[in-house]
Amino acid sequence: MNIPSELKNKWDLVSAKYEKKRAAMLPILRLSQDHFGYITPEVELAVAEYLETTPVHVREVVTFYELFRRKKEGKNEIRFCRTLSCSLLGAEDLLAYLKQKLGVEPGQTTPDEKFTLHTAECLGACEIAPMMQVNGDFHGPLTKEKIDEILKNL
Amino acid sequence: MHLRNTKYEIRNTMVKIVTKNFNLKDSYLLSTYESTGGYQAIRKAMDSMTPDQVTEEVKKSNLRGLGGAGFLAGMKWGFIPKNSTLPKYLCVNCDEAEPGTFKDKYLVSLDPHRLIEGMMIAAYAIGCHKAYIFIRGEYVRPYERLQAAVDEAYAKGYLGQKLMGKDYALEIVVHRGAGAYICGEESALLEAIEGKKGWPRLKPPFPAVVGLFGCPTVINNVETLCHVPTIIEKGAEWYAKIGTAKCGGTRIFCMSGHVKKPGIYELPMSVTLRQLIFDHAGGIRGDKKLKAVVPGGISAPILSAAEIDVGMDFDSLKAAGTMAGSAGVMVMDEDTDMVEALKVATRFFAHESCGQCSPCREGTGWMYKIVKRICDGKGRAQDINNLLSIGQNISGTTICALGDAAAMPVTSYITKFRDEFEEKCKMKNEKLKITI
Numbered sequence: 001m002n003i004p005s006e007l008k009n010k011w012d013l014v015s016a017k018y019e020k021k022r023a024a025m026l027p028i029l030r031l032s033q034d035h036f037g038y039i040t041p042e043v044e045l046a047v048a049e050y051l052e053t054t055p056v057h058v059r060e061v062v063t064f065y066e067l068f069r070r071k072k073e074g075k076n077e078i079r080f081c082r083t084l085s086c087s088l089l090g091a092e093d094l095l096a097y098l099k100q101k102l103g104v105e106p107g108q109t110t111p112d113e114k115f116t117l118h119t120a121e122c123l124g125a126c127e128i129a130p131m132m133q134v135n136g137d138f139h140g141p142l143t144k145e146k147i148d149e150i151l152k153n154l
Numbered sequence: 155m156h157l158r159n160t161k162y163e164i165r166n167t168m169v170k171i172v173t174k175n176f177n178l179k180d181s182y183l184l185s186t187y188e189s190t191g192g193y194q195a196i197r198k199a200m201d202s203m204t205p206d207q208v209t210e211e212v213k214k215s216n217l218r219g220l221g222g223a224g225f226l227a228g229m230k231w232g233f234i235p236k237n238s239t240l241p242k243y244l245c246v247n248c249d250e251a252e253p254g255t256f257k258d259k260y261l262v263s264l265d266p267h268r269l270i271e272g273m274m275i276a277a278y279a280i281g282c283h284k285a286y287i288f289i290r291g292e293y294v295r296p297y298e299r300l301q302a303a304v305d306e307a308y309a310k311g312y313l314g315q316k317l318m319g320k321d322y323a324l325e326i327v328v329h330r331g332a333g334a335y336i337c338g339e340e341s342a343l344l345e346a347i348e349g350k351k352g353w354p355r356l357k358p359p360f361p362a363v364v365g366l367f368g369c370p371t372v373i374n375n376v377e378t379l380c381h382v383p384t385i386i387e388k389g390a391e392w393y394a395k396i397g398t399a400k401c402g403g404t405r406i407f408c409m410s411g412h413v414k415k416p417g418i419y420e421l422p423m424s425v426t427l428r429q430l431i432f433d434h435a436g437g438i439r440g441d442k443k444l445k446a447v448v449p450g451g452i453s454a455p456i457l458s459a460a461e462i463d464v465g466m467d468f469d470s471l472k473a474a475g476t477m478a479g480s481a482g483v484m485v486m487d488e489d490t491d492m493v494e495a496l497k498v499a500t501r502f503f504a505h506e507s508c509g510q511c512s513p514c515r516e517g518t519g520w521m522y523k524i525v526k527r528i529c530d531g532k533g534r535a536q537d538i539n540n541l542l543s544i545g546q547n548i549s550g551t552t553i554c555a556l557g558d559a560a561a562m563p564v565t566s567y568i569t570k571f572r573d574e575f576e577e578k579c580k581m582k583n584e585k586l587k588i589t590i
Contacts, residue, residue: 006510017327018326018327018349018350019284019367020349020367022348022349022350023347023348023349023367024349025349026330026331026332026346027329027330029332030291030330030332044533051349053349057350060350060351061332061349061350061351064334064351064352064508065291065293065331065332065333065334065351065352066332066333066334067291067292067333068332068333079292082498082501083253083255083452083482083498083502084253084411084448084452084495084498084499084502085253085254085410085411085416085484087494087495088411088484088486088490088495089411089412105196116174120292121251121253121335121502121505121506122251122252122253122254122255122335122452122502123292124250124251124255124258124259124290124293125256125257125294126253126254126255126256126280126408126410126411126482126484127257127408127409127410127416127417127418128416129410129416131409133292135294136294136295137294137295138295141350149476153254
């Protein structure tokens with residue numbers, strides 16, 4: 001697979017920060033995901049070749065970490081926290097509301113490809129529980145109305 | 155004036171060491187940090203102290219590891235072998251994924267230069283010229299603040315080939331995680347920096363001897379390092395006096411759950427759990443009664459409402475059968491269903507087990523399955539004893555502490571609220587009141 005030069009340049013820039021080639025694995029995968037939207041087996045092969053490691057070492061990393069995607073997702077990524085403080089403050093009911101509103105189960109994308117819903121474990125925002133992450137931002141404390149408002153503005 | 159006094163008195167509640175700049179306008183800028191005296195401590199250290207003297211000072215301060223283990227920071231620095239010709243590394247743990255914990259998010263977002271200065275002092279003390287900050291992948295805005303601060307420090311000539319303009323190189327790389335609680339475990343963190351899946355390493359050897367890329371490495375939590383500049387500036391004795399006999403200074407407590415005022419609270423180590431909940435976090439919302447508290451992140455054994463007159467330092471909480479951990483305090487009111495709460499906890503550990511060790515990989519999934527079945531009204535007579543037995547078999551049999559961490563909530567919730575579990579197991583096929 002031919003990696004476009006603009007992406008290859010980013011790979012070079014980030015690799016230069018690490019003593020060992022393979023250590024650039026996580027940032028290179030993130031850059032590739034940002035570029036292509038998700039990580040295909042072809043991308044994995046290209047990364048393996050670039051980092052002078054084996055394809056299985058790339059596959060291991062892609063499947064181990066939660067944030068790497070192996071298929072296309074919607075325009076907006078929603079990660080809904082379900083761990084302890086959020087659960088104590090009603091996350092379960094709000095998640096049910098959100099699932100019904102979007103018409104999807106966690107892991108799925110809405111038919112209009114606008115939203116992909118994921119459940120998440122603690123995101124480090126318990127002080128605003130119950131909360132969810134939408135793209136880069138944390139939102140909370142959530143209510144049904146707040147969820148409606150956040151989704152409307154996207 | 156700080157006076158050494160009795161165990162449970164709050165001493166000088168106005169002392170703020172790591173959060174003191176939080177309310178300043180543009181607190182995260184290098185110019186703001188410097189205008190409040192920042193980047194003086196590293197100069198003092200490099201100009202008037204030897205690396206060993208810096209380590210000694212941090213040891214004397216009784217600064218403990220604030221990520222959760224509570225190990226004396228200065229002692230850890232001292233484990234770096236002096237005669238090794240290998241490069242030394244400093245890794246900063248900003249994985250912050252222990253449920254209930256959110257303090258490091260604030261530190262890197264609102265005062266990242268304090269962390270950078272702490273890193274500089276640590277690097278000087280251990281002879282390190284390359285440092286990595288590992289920040290969890292889900293922290294996006296905090297990462298942007300942190301990277302901008304590192305860039306500012308480079309632009310000002312504080313980092314790079316000449317640390318603070320002196321003949322000492324220090325490079326800092328911010329390495330983003332990709333979503334895995336296990337990478338908060340120090341050896342899994344090293345694996346993640348090395349570009350691999352986060353499987354913890356067998357110890358010994360410990361990272362101080364064989365760490366990143368096989369070289370001597372110190373791994374410190376964000377907050378631990380944020381305390382270092384003030385320790386150098388004001389001295390170990392000043393710092394040690396705030397806190398308890400073996401636990402110096404302040405720490406940021408994270409209050410969440412059924413409290414009226416959730417948020418971060420920087421307080422001396424001597425504060426009690428009762429004071430934290432009722433004097434600082436406003437008490438229970440709706441003025442309900444307290445039922446239970448998790449004092450130090452989800453792994454910490456739970457305390458009942460009768461057990462909250464305990465100091466929040468590492469040693470007092472250990473003596474009370476729990477742990478200070480990450481200071482993630484999660485408060486549960488009288489309406490909390492403890493079996494449902496345990497379901498959430500066991501589900502978390504089942505999800506986050508990295509899979510390397512059989513007892514944890516199988517045991518975490520099994521414990522969640524049993525608790526979920528109890529919550530669904532299909533509890534069996536032997537379930538409670540099975541849960542305790544699985545917990546026992548995961549403890550001490552795994553490569554890392556996640557196995558033990560998964561067992562502690564199971565053991566403590568059942569031990570302290572056994573009647574609720576027994577009641578639920580009897581309620582087969584009856585309509586359950588699920589309140590959380």
